[in-house]
Each structure stands twice: as structure tokens, then as C-alpha cells.
Amino acid sequence: MIGDRIEQTTPGGGTNVTITLDPPPAGRLAFTDMIPPGTLAYYTIEYNDEWEEGIGPVLAGQLSRQEIIRSSAGTSRISIDGPAVVRCAPIAEWFGGMGGRLHMARSVSNTGTTYIVSCVPAVRALADGVRVRFRANVTNTQGGASADVDSTGAKPIRKGDFAPVEPYELRLGDIYEIVYDATAECWQLQSPVFNRGPTVLINGDFRIAQRGTSFAGIANNQYLLDRWRYSVGAGGGTPATVNASRQAFTLGQSEVPGEPVNYLRIAPQDVGANLGAASFAVVSQRIEDVRSIAPGRWASRVWMRSSIAGKRVGFRLRRFFGSGGSADQSVATAESHALSTVWQPFDIFWTVPTLSGLTVGGGSFLDLQIWLQWGTNFDADFGTSGGEGWGAAGTIDIADAKFEPGHLVTPFERRNVAVDWALCQRYFERIGDGTNSNVPAASGYADIVGATYVCVASGQFAVEKRVPPVMSRVGTFSVNRVNQPQGHATTQSWTIFAASNDTGRTFFNPQAGAYFTADAEI
Helix, strand or coil: CCCCCEEEEECCCECCCEEECCCCCCCCECHHHHCCCCCEEEEEEEECCEEEEEEEEEECCEEECCEEEEECCECCCCCECCCEEEECCCCHHHHCHHHCCEEEEEEEEEECCEEEEEEECCCCCCCCCCEEEEECCCCCCCCCCEEEECCCCCEEEECCCCCECCCCCCCCCCEEEEEEECCCCEEEECCCECCCCCCCCCCCCCCCCCCCCEECCCCCCEECCCCCEEEEECCCCECCCEEEEEEECCCCCCCCCCCCCEEEEEEECCCCECCCCCCEEEEEEEEECHHHCCCEEEEEEEEEEECCCCCEEEEEEEEECCECCCCCEECCCCEEEECCCCCEEEEEEEEECCCCCCCCCECCEEEEEEEEEECHHHHHHHCCCCCECCCCCCCEEEEEEEEEECCCCCCCCCCCHHHHHHHHHCCEEEECCCCCCCCCCECCCCECHHHCEEEEEEEECCCCCCCCCEEEEECCECHHHCCCCCCCCCCCEEEEEEECCCCCCCCCCECCCCEEEEECCC
16 A cells, blocks of 8 residues: 555664654654555665665554565665665556556567566566556467566466466457456456457348348248348247347447347247257357367357246357268357346357367358257256246347357457448349349340250359359249249359240349349358
8 A cells, every 4th residue: 555644764673574663753644544554555765875665564663674676775675774764655566657557568479378578667576456458469379378577477367266367368469457466476367458359150230131121930941131040840849930020229229339230039929839859949150161160269249138038048059060071069068048128248158179080071060059949858958957938929139149269258340231241142142122123134045055945144143152052033023034043053153044935035024022042051
């Protein structure tokens, strides 16, 4: 501690640890007037031309020179051989530069798991409460990190509960603030100043809706808003009737930060009947290629709420190794959480194991799953007993879902909508807007094999597809275009064919509400 106007004298004491203090002079205070006995205090001693700065506990009529910060004898106690002035005074280790307690890193390097930090102003001794802020120059992948600040010696970096930091908790480029705890002899990690983390989810804020914004009676394996998929099984019973839709946030709402625009609403109309032990209902996003998620710590955050009383949801991450690959596996034991009528963030942390010894086949992917209903077969996964039913008709809302490397979840990264749109179109693209004013242009009528079909229209996809897509016709086209479009074996362009005996091929003529889709989903 420090205190104002504390000044006493000592008759001497040589290099003894404990010195006697005389009463303060007029207008000054004793150490014990401001600082409780037994409490550490910062002090300075001036004896002729010699001086000493340190930390020690205040005693009744005494002061202990417990820790020397610096002195005219280097880092040793000076010999007080006559009357000397003893004051309680702030020192740079406590207040840092410009009156602040924070030391900013000038440079950071790394040796093993130790961050070598050089500060301005320099930390000349490790005093209790010294604060240092630095930007990590590497990701700590092994855990058990330490910091050596201005060559004061490597001391472990601990979390708020003094537990060692885990692998990937300190990440390249993120800014961390640490405070020295002299009792525990460690640097305690304070709330980091984050860079926004990269998310591997696409359309996590549900703005892109190429398939539409409302879906009634959604079916098993049906895609909803871009990249988000619904899977359901009744386990021998009758599944619930469920609708889905994109909803808009009220402008200026404060429950979900970052001014999100949209969220996904799942609305069960009933609870189904006789749902079996193997029943389930899952909203998920498939992430292309298991190798896109490196081994180590990963974190996810999903904002959710529900109008259904007592509703629980579960979270699970699965790896699918594709055709000819290893058996599917859950990345870790999943967990479940209760929703309320207000928005809440749910943070789930995963330890992704190594791929060593496994085989990755074609079409591999990871599946980040949000379970809305499950039978008793899945109780072990979600820590429940008796499964989880729908509960009642109502709504379950999902917003701002992200999945990123590391142990800590950073604020949601809201991409430019054009970027998310292009990312979505790698997997699904709508061609044409369903009006005669915006249709694919005709490109000639060249015959193809056997003169069975002729080319009616063709063009380039907006972005290259993941695989050659399946093309489909949606809506009603003119009678001249009765044939389904045929897929084109390329990931870069599309071609629409019609029967060779089709007449009147002067233009491509869909009626209102008609368009084509190119589907390359996982």
C-alpha cells in the first residue's frame, strides 16, 4: 500500500531487515496511521548520500525491509549507521510511466513456452501489483506458459483461479494484460484485449437466404438459410411438424451485441408422437474437409432463446471422414443447456484430437450440431435422463453462431455481406430471380450427344463450386421448356438443355416465380 504524508525517522540498524521507527515530525503521519500493521507498504530510505527503495510489512513502531527494489548499493540493503529518513512513497514499479500502473511491451520474443517481454518503462523488480500488457508473438500450443519481463526471471502465467494456462489460450496477435502476484509468485492473466477471431462457420448471422426466408413443415436433411441444415428422425414414431424462418432483430436492441440484423427461428407446431429412443432433431452446419480444423483447442458461441418453458438444447461436434475414410467420431463429449425467454450466449469448448493414424476419404466434413430434441439413446452425450422432448409448440431462436480456434471466444466477426454471399455460393447458387426481366441469356442451340438435347442457355457460376453441382428447375416455365435442366460436368459454368424436338427456342422464357438452382452442398 501507499499513503500520503507518511514520514518517520530511524535511529539506525545497519543492514538489519527490521528497523525501528521514531514518531513522525509535526505535520507528518506514521506508517501505522495510514497502513494497517502487517500490510505491505512501499518505502524509501535516505541516509546521507545513500538511498534504498523497497517493499515490506508495517509493524508497530517498526518496518521490515523485506524486498529491495533497488538501492544505491544495487539490490542490497544499505547500511544505516545513523539517523535516516523513512517515507512511504510511490515508485515506478507501481505507477509505471506517466503516472499509470501499466507497463507496455516494447518487444516480445519467445523461448519455448516463455514469453520474453521488454517494457517501457522497464520493470526493474517484480513488485506486487505490477501490470504488463503485451501482444503474443506466437501461439502457446503446449500450455503452462510463463513470462520473463525485463530479465526479472520467468514466472508462470496463471488464470483467474491460479490454474495454469491451457494450450491455445494465448494466441498469436492477441493482446494480454498480466499482473504480478508476489504471494503466488506468478503473473495472473487479466481479461485479454482481443482481436476478433476468425470463424469457420459461414452465414453464422443468418443474413443469406438464397432458398427463401420461410420454410413450412421442414423435412429430414433439408437446407434452410444458407449453409444451415435440418435433420430429423422419429425413432419409430411421428416427428413433430416444424417450421423455420428468418427473423429480423429490432433496430437498437441490446440483448445480442454487435447490432445483428437477422436470426433463425425454429418453430415446432406440435411435439410429435411416440418419439423413440433413437429420435432426434438437429440444426447443423457442415464444415468442408476435416483437415480444415487443426488439432487443439476450439471454441464456439451460439446465442439462443426459446418461448418453450424448460427447453434444453445440446451441442455436439462430429467428424465424418468421407468415402473410404475412418469411422465417424464425436470430437468430445457434448453438453446441453437450458434456454430462457431472453437471449443468452452459450460457450462450448472442444479439444480436437490429432488425425494421426486416421484415413481421410473423399467428401470429409465436420458437423457442428445444435440438438433441439433427442431420445434416450443420446442421454450420455448430453448429460440428461429420459431424453429431451420438444416440450410444447413454440419458438427456438438462434443468432450469431461462431466457431474459432483457441480456448477463448472473441466477439462475433460480422463479415461484409458480399463476402458471406460468395462463401455460400460455393455450395449453392440461385440462377435467375424468377422474373422475365432477369433470366439467363441464351447462348445458341448446339446439339449434344445423339442430338437428343440442345443447349438452351449457359453461363458462368458466380463462384467456382465445391463439386460439379446438381441443377434443378424451380417453378413453372413456358410450355416450350418442359424438360428438366441437365447438370453440366464443371464447377465453373452451367448449361441448360431441352429436348431436340422443342420448338421456338428464340429465348429462355421462365414464367413468374421460376428459376434454376445449382446445388453443391456437402
